[in-house]
Amino acid sequence: xxxxxxxxxxxxxxxxxxxxxxxxxxxxxxxxxxxxxxxxxxxxxxxxxxxxxxxxxxxxxxxxxxxxxxxxxxxxxxxxxxxxxxxxxxxxxxxxxxxxxxxxxxxxxxxxxxxxxxxxxxxxxxxxxxxxxxxxxxxxxxxxxxxxxxxxxxxxxxxxxxxxxxxxxxxxxxxxxxxxxxxxxxxxxxxxxxxxxxxxxxxxxxxxxxxxxxxxxxxxxxxxxxxxxxxxxxxxxxxxxxxxxxxxxxxxxxxxxx
Amino acid sequence: xxxxxxxxxxxxxxxxxxxxxxxxxxxxxxxxxxxxxxxxxxxxxxxxxxxxxxxxxxxxxxxxxxxxxxxxxxxxxxxxxxxxxxxxxxxxxxxxxxxxxxxxxxxxxxxxxxxxxxxxxxxxxxxxxxxxxxxxxxxxxxxxxxxxxxxxxxxxxxxxxxxxxxxxxxxxxxxxxxxxxxxxxxxxxxxxxxxxxxxxxxxxxxxxxxxxxxxxxxxxxxxxxxxxxxxx
Numbered sequence: 486x487x488x489x490x491x492x493x494x495x496x497x498x499x500x501x502x503x504x505x506x507x508x509x510x511x512x513x514x515x516x517x518x519x520x521x522x523x524x525x526x527x528x529x530x531x532x533x534x535x536x537x538x539x540x541x542x543x544x545x546x547x548x549x550x551x552x553x554x555x556x557x558x559x560x561x562x563x564x565x566x567x568x569x570x571x572x573x574x575x576x577x578x579x580x581x582x583x584x585x586x587x588x589x590x591x592x593x594x595x596x597x598x599x600x601x602x603x604x605x606x607x608x609x610x611x612x613x614x615x616x617x618x619x620x621x622x623x624x625x626x627x628x629x630x631x632x633x634x635x636x637x638x639x640x641x642x643x644x645x646x647x648x649x650x651x652x653x654x655x656x657x658x659x660x661x662x663x664x665x666x667x668x669x670x671x672x673x674x675x676x677x678x679x680x681x682x683x684x685x686x687x688x689x690x691x692x693x694x695x696x697x698x699x700x701x702x703x704x705x706x707x708x709x710x711x712x713x714x715x716x717x718x719x720x721x722x723x724x725x726x727x728x729x730x731x732x733x734x735x736x737x738x739x740x741x742x743x
Numbered sequence: 744x745x746x747x748x749x750x751x752x753x754x755x756x757x758x759x760x761x762x763x764x765x766x767x768x769x770x771x772x773x774x775x776x777x778x779x780x781x782x783x784x785x786x787x788x789x790x791x792x793x794x795x796x797x798x799x800x801x802x803x804x805x806x807x808x809x810x811x812x813x814x815x816x817x818x819x820x821x822x823x824x825x826x827x828x829x830x831x832x833x834x835x836x837x838x839x840x841x842x843x844x845x846x847x848x849x850x851x852x853x854x855x856x857x858x859x860x861x862x863x864x865x866x867x868x869x870x871x872x873x874x875x876x877x878x879x880x881x882x883x884x885x886x887x888x889x890x891x892x893x894x895x896x897x898x899x900x901x902x903x904x905x906x907x908x909x910x911x912x913x914x915x916x917x918x919x920x921x922x923x924x925x926x927x928x929x930x931x932x933x934x935x936x937x938x939x940x941x942x943x944x945x946x947x948x949x950x951x952x953x954x955x956x957x958x959x960x961x962x963x964x965x966x967x968x969x970x971x972x973x974x975x
Binding site: 541543576577579580582583584586588590591592593594603604607608609649652653656 | 872
């Protein structure tokens with residue numbers, strides 16, 4: 486599953502608030518390889534969401550670098566293949582990184598179909614017909630083909646999150662970022678969202694998932710990161726993290742959540 | 744005293760009211776148009792991270808909201824545009840442009856200050872998650888504003904905007920003080936002809952009501968239409 490192709494290289498990433506009084510991220514260094522299903526766990530306030538949101542610059546890091554496809558997206562300019570200095574366009578990089586939020590963030594004034602086709606049509610200049618065809622295909626994949634004309638408020642939480650996932654997939658991203666995708670759901674709806682994510686992982690999608698679902702981390706993840714106080718304290722395959730934790734903070738955390 | 748004969752006399756000057764109505768309509772429509780466009784820019788400037796722009800917009804809004812409309816109209820007409828030689832033609836052959844134009848400017852400047860605050864509150868009422876979702880799909884800041892934020896914001900502020908549009912129609916009446924021949928000016932002219940203000944004033948009131956009432960009803964209709972996404 487995991488290859489040595491590095492998709493995202495995070496170097497010494499820091500995010501400080503209040504002029505350095507608060508360290509939400511404190512020197513995180515990690516690589517995301519193509520095909521990785523990287524699950525980030527840790528107590529609340531540990532910086533896992535800040536880490537994830539930094540990857541597509543929804544949070545601006547204070548220092549450190551994030552190389553995505555070899556380009557440092559934290560800098561305003563970079564050198565392209567020919568050595569020319571070009572201005573970084575973050576919108577182009579964000580197209581390649583799908584993001585799924587805790588609170589779904591569907592566009593309430595648009596139908597499901599329009600939610601899915603807006604960005605492909607406006608950003609990628611896909612034809613309306615093609616975009617709708619593609620959207621219907623993806624809707625069928627998550628079992629919601631009959632809801633294309635519905636508005637978000639007419640859907641359950643689990644359905645909304647499945648739509649949010651396929652909306653992000655419409656842009657054909659290279660990596661999908663999940664920010665606690667099941668935390669706002671009623672318990673009986675968690676399963677349907679996790680199973681969509683599992684299918685996605687099995688199809689070879691590179692994923693970074695911040696979650697409290699330890700079962701998902703263990704079963705689907707190929708790498709687990711444990712964060713606390715803005716630091717990456719331990720990482721490894723799930724068997725190691727859950728079966729043989731080393732750091733006392735991790736042991737403490739696992740004893741509380743398992 | 745208001746008498747039937749008074750109304751009969753006043754109605755003999757119906758073409759004055761007609762011309763006044765046309766003028767009031769033009770005045771209001773242009774003010775709504777210019778005021779709204781200006782307000783959009785002022786609102787964006789007030790939310791700008793570039794502080795001089797933000798400061799300028801804030802000063803603009805505060806000054807315009809803290810001074811009387813009548814004073815602003817006089818300053819625009821007797822100070823700002825005093826040295827400007829405006830073309831002296833008549834719109835539709837009835838409205839003298841050199842008085843009409845300062846009226847539109849003053850009304851637009853004033854309503855833009857109020858509208859910009861309405862628009863700003865509307866934009867800021869939209870959950871930040873909407874912006875984040877749009878940007879994470881690769882949309883530019885402009886596309887996010889155009890397709891995601893403004894449609895939702897405008898829906899939320901439509902009642903307040905309707906209120907402001909109605910206010911513009913009514914406020915346009917003070918332009919008669921600088922000689923713009925709108926409805927109130929017409930009523931005043933009829934007064935001098937029939938030696939009675941009561942009847943022309945009541946006629947003017949009825950005409951204003953016929954303008955403002957449908958305006959708020961039409962906007963309420965659009966508001967209902969835009970609420971489609973809110974129903975289960």
